[in-house]
Amino acid sequence: FFSIDCNRAMRVLWFALMILMLGVSRVATIATSRQPKIGVVDSDLVLVPSESGRVTIDGEDVVQYHAYHGDVIQNLNASYSSLRSTVNRLSSQLSRARAQACTVLSRSEFVIDYTARVSVITLSSDDRRLYTGSQDETLQIWDVEQRPPTLLFNLTEFNTTYTALALTPDGSRLFSGSWDNKIRVWTLAPTPAAIFTVANHNATIRDLVVTDNGETLFSASSDNTIIMWNVKSALIQPTPVHVLKGHTDKVISCVLAHNQTLLFSSSFDTTIRVWDLTGSVPQSKHVLTSHKAKVRALVLHPDDTVLYSGDDDGSILVWNLTHSQPSAISVHSRAHKQYIVEMVLSMHPSPRLYSASGDRSIHVWDIGATMPILVHTLTQHKHIVYDLALSSNGARLYSGSYDNTTRIWPTVC
Numbered sequence: 001f002f003s004i005d006c007n008r009a010m011r012v013l014w015f016a017l018m019i020l021m022l023g024v025s026r027v028a029t030i031a032t033s034r035q036p037k038i039g040v041v042d043s044d045l046v047l048v049p050s051e052s053g054r055v056t057i058d059g060e061d062v063v064q065y066h067a068y069h070g071d072v073i074q075n076l077n078a079s080y081s082s083l084r085s086t087v088n089r090l091s092s093q094l095s096r097a098r099a100q101a102c103t104v105l106s107r108s109e110f111v112i113d114y115t116a117r118v119s120v121i122t123l124s125s126d127d128r129r130l131y132t133g134s135q136d137e138t139l140q141i142w143d144v145e146q147r148p149p150t151l152l153f154n155l156t157e158f159n160t161t162y163t164a165l166a167l168t169p170d171g172s173r174l175f176s177g178s179w180d181n182k183i184r185v186w187t188l189a190p191t192p193a194a195i196f197t198v199a200n201h202n203a204t205i206r207d208l209v210v211t212d213n214g215e216t217l218f219s220a221s222s223d224n225t226i227i228m229w230n231v232k233s234a235l236i237q238p239t240p241v242h243v244l245k246g247h248t249d250k251v252i253s254c255v256l257a258h259n260q261t262l263l264f265s266s267s268f269d270t271t272i273r274v275w276d277l278t279g280s281v282p283q284s285k286h287v288l289t290s291h292k293a294k295v296r297a298l299v300l301h302p303d304d305t306v307l308y309s310g311d312d313d314g315s316i317l318v319w320n321l322t323h324s325q326p327s328a329i330s331v332h333s334r335a336h337k338q339y340i341v342e343m344v345l346s347m348h349p350s351p352r353l354y355s356a357s358g359d360r361s362i363h364v365w366d367i368g369a370t371m372p373i374l375v376h377t378l379t380q381h382k383h384i385v386y387d388l389a390l391s392s393n394g395a396r397l398y399s400g401s402y403d404n405t406t407r408i409w410p411t412v413c
Helices: 002-020 063-068 070-076 080-101
Strands: 028-031 039-041 045-050 110-113 118-123 129-134 138-143 150-155 162-167 173-178 183-187 193-198 205-210 216-221 226-230 239-244 251-256 262-267 272-276 283-288 295-300 306-311 316-320 327-332 340-346 352-357 362-366 373-378 385-390 396-401 405-412
Touching: 118 162, 118 396, 118 405, 129 162, 129 173, 129 396, 162 216, 173 205, 216 251, 251 295, 262 295, 295 352, 306 340, 340 385, 352 385
Parallel strands: 028 045, 118 385, 162 205, 205 251, 295 340
Antiparallel strands: 039 045, 110 405, 118 129, 129 138, 138 150, 162 173, 173 183, 183 193, 205 216, 216 226, 226 239, 251 262, 262 272, 272 283, 295 306, 306 316, 316 327, 340 352, 352 362, 362 373, 385 396, 396 405
16 A cells, blocks of 8 residues: 555656756647647746647656546646645655655664663674773674674773774774773774874863774864874874864764865854865864754765754754855754754665664654654663664664663664
């Protein structure tokens, strides 16, 4: 039943969109008993009445749509604004149908138990290893190809809570940030070993990001700064290259544009800063000020045209990055009942935004439209959901929580 409705909606939407795109170079021929003449609806749609007795677009017979969806033919004779309203309605219905077709199971597939709150998780690029830090001052590495996951290493040599993790693209090194204000560099083969420790920040490390070439590291800290590090060589201790200043409160999250030319940072000062990395010295290019509360979570669309941000009001803002000045094009107020801690995004098998919150839930959003549409809520965690990780193919979602667990959620279509 559902598949029939979805297919119908897709055909109707396809047909309506074709009409919207008609310009002076395209015509629609409509049956009439009058003499042929050209009529223009608004300035976007040209209608040419004909005596053919058929409805065509550029000569292609579409009578089948009239037979199956009678209201479409009525809309051909309606005003352009009325037709646009119909297309918007159909787009919304189709988005909801697509959302229902592919979602996350309401119950997690596996649960990993810890002795303390989980503070950070990250997944290897090949989806085989899960790295987790918790407030029992351990750093653990799990084989998540195994069912259930198998603990490979339990690293306990440093008396600190890990708060940020990042891997080099080749998976050879792990960078960890922690409560003790330090960044550590770990080699992972044949067994994990901490080879360097740097302590240039004056407060907790909140986030770590590595460039695609594995040569530069950015660290965000509660000392209100971001440090840019040279980590090109695994044999040399990381060296600070630049200190990015501008935020007036804790810097919580950083995300790199996929083209590596921009860095986005969020802060407890309620702003998002956009840093230009194309010059010899990073420059603060834009300050985005539409949030009214502390901004903790950032995630970028893969084509770098849209930024999603989450704040302590539980709101999600959608930013258009295609213009010279980024602008908030959508505000989803109170998307969560409490603060949003983390967000991740997947384009496979369908566009999805996942948001984790202090309200103990994970929301699953369809982002096919400008305004995210809530399609599912995961509620098995018993405390703050503090971090998220997503497999590269979108098949599994990982969530770390203050309820001392990491849960693994399978996506189904």
